[in-house]
Amino acid sequence: MARQSPSWSLAVSFPHAQALLRSALRTLSPVYLEGPPGIGKSDLVAQVASEAKLPIECLYLSQLDPADLAFPVVEGGKLLRCPVGPIANAIDHACALFLDELPDGAPVIQGAIQSLILTREIGGHRLHEGTWIVCAGNPADQGSGGFGRTLPVIGRLTSITLAPTLSDVQTWFTSRAPAGSPLNLIDLDWSATLEVSPDLLQINPPAGVQSSGKSWGAPRNWARGLALYEATIADGSDDTSPVAFAALAGSVGEEAASAYLSIRQIRDRLPSYKEIAKDPAKAKLPEDSATGIACIGILAQACALDPCAGWIYVERLGQGEARLACYRVLGRFSLEAHKRSPFYDVAKKARVKVISSNAKLFASGD
Numbered sequence: 001m002a003r004q005s006p007s008w009s010l011a012v013s014f015p016h017a018q019a020l021l022r023s024a025l026r027t028l029s030p031v032y033l034e035g036p037p038g039i040g041k042s043d044l045v046a047q048v049a050s051e052a053k054l055p056i057e058c059l060y061l062s063q064l065d066p067a068d069l070a071f072p073v074v075e076g077g078k079l080l081r082c083p084v085g086p087i088a089n090a091i092d093h094a095c096a097l098f099l100d101e102l103p104d105g106a107p108v109i110q111g112a113i114q115s116l117i118l119t120r121e122i123g124g125h126r127l128h129e130g131t132w133i134v135c136a137g138n139p140a141d142q143g144s145g146g147f148g149r150t151l152p153v154i155g156r157l158t159s160i161t162l163a164p165t166l167s168d169v170q171t172w173f174t175s176r177a178p179a180g181s182p183l184n185l186i187d188l189d190w191s192a193t194l195e196v197s198p199d200l201l202q203i204n205p206p207a208g209v210q211s212s213g214k215s216w217g218a219p220r221n222w223a224r225g226l227a228l229y230e231a232t233i234a235d236g237s238d239d240t241s242p243v244a245f246a247a248l249a250g251s252v253g254e255e256a257a258s259a260y261l262s263i264r265q266i267r268d269r270l271p272s273y274k275e276i277a278k279d280p281a282k283a284k285l286p287e288d289s290a291t292g293i294a295c296i297g298i299l300a301q302a303c304a305l306d307p308c309a310g311w312i313y314v315e316r317l318g319q320g321e322a323r324l325a326c327y328r329v330l331g332r333f334s335l336e337a338h339k340r341s342p343f344y345d346v347a348k349k350a351r352v353k354v355i356s357s358n359a360k361l362f363a364s365g366d
Contacts, residue, residue, distance in 0.1 A: 011163035014044065014172075020160055021048040021134070025096070030117050030133040032102060032149075035162035036204050038218030040172065041136045042100065044162070049096040054132070057086035058098045061105030066112045069122060083123050087116075094130025102137040103149050110150045117156045142205060166198055169219050174332065176223070180304060185273075186230045188304055189297035190222065193263055195325035196293045200256050215249075217256040225251025240265045266294035273301035280312035280343065292322030300329050307333035308347035315350035319357065327354055 012020065017033070024031045025048060033041050049056050059068075069087055083091055090097040099113065112122075117135075120127040127133075135157060140148040170191040177183040194201055202217040209216050228247040229239075237243040240261050248257035269291050271283040276298065286292040303310040310330050317323040335347060 010159075011161045013163065013165050014040070014168035017044060017160055017162050018048060021045065022051070024134070024158065025049070025052055025054070025132050028130075028132050030157050031135070032154075032157040032159045033134065033136040033162055034139060034159060035164075036142055036218065037138050038220035039162060039164055039203055040219055041162055042098075043172075045096065045098055045134055045136065049132075054130075055093075055095045056098050057089045057095045058100060059086050060101050061099055061109050061113070062101040064105065064109050066108055069109075069112050069116075083125050087122060090127050090131045091125050092128065094128050095132075097127070097131055097133050099133065099135040100137070102135045102153070103140055103147060104137065106147060107150055110147075110153045114150075114152050114156060117153070164203065164219070166194060166201065169201060170194060170332075172219070173223070173226075182234060183227060183230045185301045185304065186226050188300040189264075190226060190260065192300035192325075192329045193260065193293075193297045195296060195328055196321060197259060197263065200252075200260055202256070209253075215251055215253045217252040221251045225257075263294045263297070266291055267298060270295055270298060273298045273305070276302040276313050277305040277309045280309040281316075281346075283313060285316055286322065289320065289322065292317065292320065293325075295322060296325050296329060299326050303330060303333045306338055306341050306343065307335055308338050308341040308343035311335065311347040311350040311354065312343055315354050323354075330354075 021031065021033070021044065023029075033045065035041050046056060068084065086097065089095060102110070105113075116122045116127070117133055120131075120133075137149070173187040173191045174184075177187060190200075200217055201219070201222070203219075205216050205218070215221055225248045228251065229244055232241075232244050232247050233239050245257055245261055248260065251257075270286060276283045280302075286295045299310055299313065302313070307330060310326075310333065314323060314326045314330060317326065330351075335344075335351060338344060341347070
């Protein structure tokens with residue numbers, strides 16, 4: 001039997017990009033990380049550097065002129081160029097020298113960093129032997145300056161195209177805030193809702209957003225919007241009030257905010273996550289498909305307290321899209337870590353039934 005060729009792509013997910021960056025850091029290979037605005041490029045670089053206990057020195061190339069890289073001074077009758085700020089720090093100690101917004105830097109700026117990337121020298125000074133150069137930017141049609149990368153710079157960097165998957169984004173949101181905190185519960189709710197409403201997330205800016213000046217549902221925009229949304233609720237606003245809507249819509253756009261809050265509004269007909277966690281065998285079940293979809297976010301919050309309760313509740317749901325989505329949500333929580341739960345033994349049996357029924361559903365092609 002002929003060996004099937006693998007499917008290769010330059011665009012990589014968060015875990016693969018993370019692995020590439022770790023290898024680049026270990027070998028001090030200069031890299032360029034590209035992706036749409038707001039998808040987490042800076043966070044990914046910061047995470048890899050933090051793992052290696054390496055401080056970050058950041059420069060936004062779109063905001064610089066050549067003198068910002070190495071300032072000319074006269075000393076002892078000689079003209080010297082003294083690196084300033086982050087460049088000077090990258091010379092004095094090992095760090096991740098993060099050159100952000102690379103394509104938006106004017107060609108003269110990109111020319112100034114060519115030798116820095118290739119020879120690790122600038123203004124007669126050499127970078128610390130442990131300093132790693134990592135650059136980032138948006139695709140040429142999504143940047144603010146519109147210059148694009150010059151050919152010499154392209155040839156000096158290994159390019160990595162970041163394309164986070166839905167699962168990548170869900171994983172990040174479920175762990176960015178302390179477990180059980182109000183923001184964490186909102187994040188769990190939203191990321192679980194993506195199982196049935198993936199259009200809430202927009203990795204690439206939709207056509208026309210720049211000319212209209214409207215926001216869109218990028219991961220960074222949702223992170224900011226959900227944090228402000230949670231703050232309005234903490235300050236006394238109802239979770240579907242005009243104040244809460246404005247907090248979200250101003251960050252992710254009216255359409256995405258309306259879709260998410262419409263799902264939350266249905267929850268008046270559903271039990272709270274605390275009720276499910278307290279008595280999953282008796283907590284009220286969704287009455288129809290719409291409330292079933294709205295239940296997914298509540299279930300995720302209940303699982304944050306006790307996933308055992310979640311399995312019992314889901315086993316009571318009828319077959320359909322909501323149950324399958326709930327099944328995927330439950331897979332992110334460890335049942336074995338909750339052996340002391342009073343529901344543990346029943347939950348194990350419920351889990352077997354849910355997994356078995358979903359396997360039959362997949363086999364039937366429904």
